[in-house]
Amino acid sequence: MKTLLFLPLFLLLGILSSAQTINPNYDSTLAKTFGADDYGMKMYVLVILKTGSNTVENKAVRDSLFAGHMQNIGRLVDMNKLIVAGPMGKNDKTYRGIFILNVTTFEEANQLMEADPAIKEKLLEPELYNWYGSAALSDYLKTSDKIWKVNH
Numbered sequence: 001m002k003t004l005l006f007l008p009l010f011l012l013l014g015i016l017s018s019a020q021t022i023n024p025n026y027d028s029t030l031a032k033t034f035g036a037d038d039y040g041m042k043m044y045v046l047v048i049l050k051t052g053s054n055t056v057e058n059k060a061v062r063d064s065l066f067a068g069h070m071q072n073i074g075r076l077v078d079m080n081k082l083i084v085a086g087p088m089g090k091n092d093k094t095y096r097g098i099f100i101l102n103v104t105t106f107e108e109a110n111q112l113m114e115a116d117p118a119i120k121e122k123l124l125e126p127e128l129y130n131w132y133g134s135a136a137l138s139d140y141l142k143t144s145d146k147i148w149k150v151n152h
Contacts (some may be wrong), residue, residue, distance in 0.1 A: 001016075004088040005120065009115070013090045017073045025085065031135070034059055034135035034136055034138065034139070035135055036136070037135070037136055038133035038137055040136065041132055041133060041134060042104070042132070042133070042134075043101060043104050043130060043131070043132055043136040044083065044100075044101060044104075044116070044130075044131045044132075044133055044137075045100075045101040045103050045104070045105070045106060045108075045109040045128055045129070046098065046099070046100055046128070046130070046131035047099035047100075047101060047109065047113065047127065047128055047129075047133065048095055048097075048098055048126070048129070049095070049096045049098065049099070049119075049124045049126055049127075050093070050094045050096060050117070050121045050124065050125045050126075050127060051096055051123075051124070051125070052118075052120055052121075052122040052124050052125040053096040053122050053125070054122035054146050056121070056123060056124050062123070064117075065117045065118045065121055065123055066118055066123070068117030069117060069118035069119075069123075069124070071106055071116070072084050072115055072116040075115070076099075076101075076112060077141065079094050079101055080101055080138065081101055081103060081112055082100075082101060082102070082112075082137050083100045083101065083137050083141070084098065084099065084100040084137065085097065085098065085099050086098060091116060096124060097124075099126075100131065100133070100137065102138060102144050109122060109126075110126075110128070110130050111127045113126050117130050
C-alpha cells in the first residue's frame with residue numbers, strides 16, 4: 001500500500017527533473033567569460049537619457065558638449081562598460097537615448113555618467129534601471145564596428 005502512495009510522487013519528481021534540458025551548444029568557458037548565469041543572462045544598468053534642465057542657447061557650446069558626450073561614449077566602449085547606446089526618436093516623454101552599461105550597481109553607473117559633459121552640464125538627465133539581459137550582448141560590438149560606413 002505504501003508503494004502505491006509513493007509511486008505518484010516518484011513519477012512527478014521524474015517528470016519535473018526531466019523538464020529542464022541542457023543546451024547541447026553550451027560552452028561553459030564562453031559563459032564564464034561573459035559572466036553568464038545558467039540562463040545565459042546577467043544584470044546590467046539601463047540608462048534612459050532624458051532632456052535635462054539646462055537649455056544652452058549658444059550653439060557652439062551645445063555642440064561642444066555633445067561632441068564630448070560622443071567622446072565619452074567611445075571611452076566607455078573602450079572600457080567595456082558601454083554595451084549599447086543610441087538616440088530615440090521624438091516622443092512626449094523627453095526621452096533622448098539609451099545606454100546599457102556593463103555594470104551591476106547604480107553607484108558605478110553614476111560614476112560613469114559623471115564623466116559625460118552633456119550630463120554634467122544637465123543637457124541630458126540619466127534615469128537608471130536594473131536590466132536583466134543576454135550576457136552575450138557585448139559580443140555584438142565586434143560586429144557593430146564593421147558595419148558602419150560613415151563616421152558619426
